[in-house]
Amino acid sequence: MNLATPALIFCALFLQEAAASGRASCSGGLCFFQRSADFEVAEKACKESDGQLMRLDSGEHVGALNRLLRPGRFWLRGRANCTAVSVESGPLVSLELEPCRNTLDGFLCLYESSSVCGAVQSSGGTLVMYRTVTGFDVLESETFPPGTLALVRQPGARYPDSKHLCMSTWLQSPWPCEVFQGGCDHGCNKTSNTCTCPDARALHRNNISCMEPTAARPQPETPRCPEGYKPAADGGRCVDVDECAEASDLCTGEGEQCVNLDGRYECRCAQDFVEEDGVCVNTSICLLCEHMKCEKVSGVYRCECKEGYRVSPKNPTECEQECHQRECPAICNSNEALEKKDMQQCYCPEGYIVDLGHGSATCYDIDECKSQKFCDHECENLPGGFRCVCREGYRLQGIDKCVRLHQGGEEEEEEESASGSPPDLASTPVSLQPAAVPSYIKTGSVLGIAVFVVLCLALLVCVVKRSLRRCASLNLNSLKHPDIDIFYLQQITTETYKRLSFDKQFKNDSQRV
Structure with missing residues (x-):
């Protein structure tokens, strides 16, 4: 070799x-x-x-x-x-x-x-x-x-x-x-x-x-095994004790796993877990954070976002834009050609709609309380969302339902009365609800509606122009009945009267001849 x-x-x-x-x-x-x-x-x-x-x-x-x-x-x-x-x-x-x-x-x-x-x-x-x-x-x-x-x-x-x-x-x-x-x-x-x-x-x-020569001969006596070992089935040697396989109550902490070693065992942290202060902590989420920021809160690692963003409630590893006002600038993909046409791709937080114009993009809050009836009683619009408020004597159940409170502490669903004035609103505010954006409020829908209105106006203009042309070319003689004479009125002066009299006399003389 x-x-x-x-x-x-x-x-x-x-x-x-x-x-x-x-x-x-x-x-x-x-x-x-x-x-x-x-x-x-x-x-x-x-x-x-x-x-x-x-x-x-x-x-x-x-x-x-x-x-x-x-x-x-x-x-x-x-x-x-x-x-x-x-x-x-x-x-x-x-x-x-x-x-x-x-x-x-x-x-x-x-x-x-x-x-x-x-x-x-x-x-x-x-x-x-x-x-x-x-x-x-x-x-x-x-x-x-x-x-x-x-x-x-x-x-x-x-x-x-x-x-x-x-x-x-x-x-x-x-x-x-x-x-x-x-x-x-x-x-x-x-x-x-x-x-x-x-x-x-x-x-x-x-x-x-x-x-040694004596060691060359087999020894029939059973070996004495140290701790963590036991005699093999043949009785001539010691084998390791697999504590992890023989005992199920070892390494039961979160993220721990039992590892068998030579003569002993150890409790170690499983993959994606690290040991901190003697406890295995899951760190796998930190490798997935969109903004590469991860902090430990109450012993659990969580993703964090840069200023102006918040962790998405739909995905704990993603960040979304945050806005606490009625309007805020939109986040747009940089594209100079589209910016000149006011057609750049821009995004707004949930509960806002983007408005493009003059090379800028702004997110405006959607008033959910005007677009649809989300609440049993009263709806209060908030930046990026809304909240439901119940009248006095009622309690909010879930996010939009109001139930009546009785003296005995029981609750029942509200039954609307056909008469009487509505009671006052309860003074206790309820929690903020996420914006429920109507499905039809989309940028594409707004553009489609605008195009439709322009086409309708163009069609109306064409109809009006065509009607005016037809009226201008109308000939009254074509409407004359064979048995009907049409007379035109004319202002008569002294000269006109003399001329008409002369014309009439000349006409009569011609007929006699």
Whole structure:
């Protein structure tokens, strides 16, 4: 088997730094190492394990980052050379510039997805311990970085069942003697790549351990198991007690889950929960907040909005415009071409209607009390909504119904009387109701109505013009009956009378001739 050169470097590192200790955890190609280090040491540690400091230039690893990090400050590589991610209690994560010589709580390394390994496949009841070449114990991990050693053993057993090395895939010992001495406990034969033992010791059946001659013979006596373990069915070994499976009353707090460990168990916070003051708190909503603002109120995280907005009652992760007056400016999508035509897309809070004109957009309150009858008794219009008010002797039930109050404290629905004047209004105000906007009050409806009115006016103008033309061309002679003479009146003067008399005499003389 021919292993790559980095494996030889791993061997030297292991011999040099085996005394060091720390904690590591990985998800995908991202690994979190918890050990005090300055920027130079952190960058060197990542390179020596065939990785590099994580670059936070995309949201690709944000999910893994939230799962891995513990409260503290950790090195990574940002736009500036020495950048750190600061994690406080809860879901608050921020980037900070740190002097490179500062010692932080750990660092984040990123590896190629093809170079990391998954968990070692082992039989039921066995325990697997993982340790990196730089001395980190890898715990609660989904993946493992190159050069990780995995030791598989039975609980309480003196010798391991097997040993494995991560080199893109798991290699089981003994492997070539040039790398970690083949994984052997004592010696390695470079010719055959097998483990060797000194005189008076025998090679264990795991092919890597050397045992005393007496230990080579099976011991019939039942082992004494430490706390958290119990004798196996064969009576020759100890196996871990799975407290989480055997007891259902463990880790019953909200957001808690039981995790079985070697010889013990722990109560940990489930995904999307973080531990605060010993309690698991749900933080998943903070990743969905529209304005990226999240605050804890009475132990529960809630989204908050920027000034001028409020959390939508329909969706706790969204923000909507807030207005407490009869009119306020609308929120519009920027579009210069549409603005010149007064056709930009603008939005108003619920209970308001937008009015576009002269390059501006204004939200006006809708008077729900005028448009429809929402209340049994009286309706009071308010900015963005309305409220119902009952007369004296009545009590509001729900949002719009008034019920009569009797002396005995009983209530009954109001029965309207055909006569008599209405009683006075009750002085006790009722709660504000959200605006019930009529379905027909929409911007498109208003535009449609306006177009319809213009068309009607145009049609009326055409009809009037046509009628006037017909009257102007009317000929009275066409209305004359054959037996009816039409006479025209004319003012008679002395000259006119003489002329008419002469014309008449001339006409009579002509007829005689």
